[in-house]
Amino acid sequence: MPKIFDPYRILRAPISTEKAIRMINEENKLAFYIDRRANKKEIKKAVEEALDAKVEKVWTIITIDGRKKAYVKLTPEYRASDIAAKLGVIG
Numbered sequence: 001m002p003k004i005f006d007p008y009r010i011l012r013a014p015i016s017t018e019k020a021i022r023m024i025n026e027e028n029k030l031a032f033y034i035d036r037r038a039n040k041k042e043i044k045k046a047v048e049e050a051l052d053a054k055v056e057k058v059w060t061i062i063t064i065d066g067r068k069k070a071y072v073k074l075t076p077e078y079r080a081s082d083i084a085a086k087l088g089v090i091g
Contacts, residue, residue, distance in 0.1 A: 007046035010038045015069065016089045024080045024090065029073045034060075036068045043070045051087075053078040 014020075015031035023029040030051075034043055040058045047055050054075040061069050074080050084090045 005045065005049070007050035010035045010042055010046040011050055014084070014087045014089045021084075021090060023071065024084045027073065028076070028078075028080045029071050030080050030083060030089075032070050032072065034068050034070045036062070036066075038068070038070075040070075043072070047072050051083050053083055 012033040012035065015033060017031075020031040023031060030047070032043075032047075034046075038046070040060060043058050043060070044055045047053065047058075054077070055072055056075045057073045059071040059073075061071075063069060074083070081090065
């Protein structure tokens with residue numbers, strides 16, 4: 001039986017720190033805590049499916065406390081601020 005792709009298994013939670021808000025407004029990037037086992041291709045697919053936006057590039061980092069973060073740059077035709085507002089990251 002084939003595995004069903006679930007983007008919400010990969011995307012744990014959006015990040016709403018000062019740095020993340022600056023990235024949303026200035027660089028058209030979103031930040032998420034993600035499943036530690038997810039690779040960049042899976043993260044890209046999850047964001048595109050869950051948020052209905054095109055992803056240009058994905059950066060990942062594992063924090064000191066062991067959580068994995070992904071910074072996702074959207075293509076210019078999508079605005080990170082609009083998507084962040086839908087997610088409740090910015091008001």
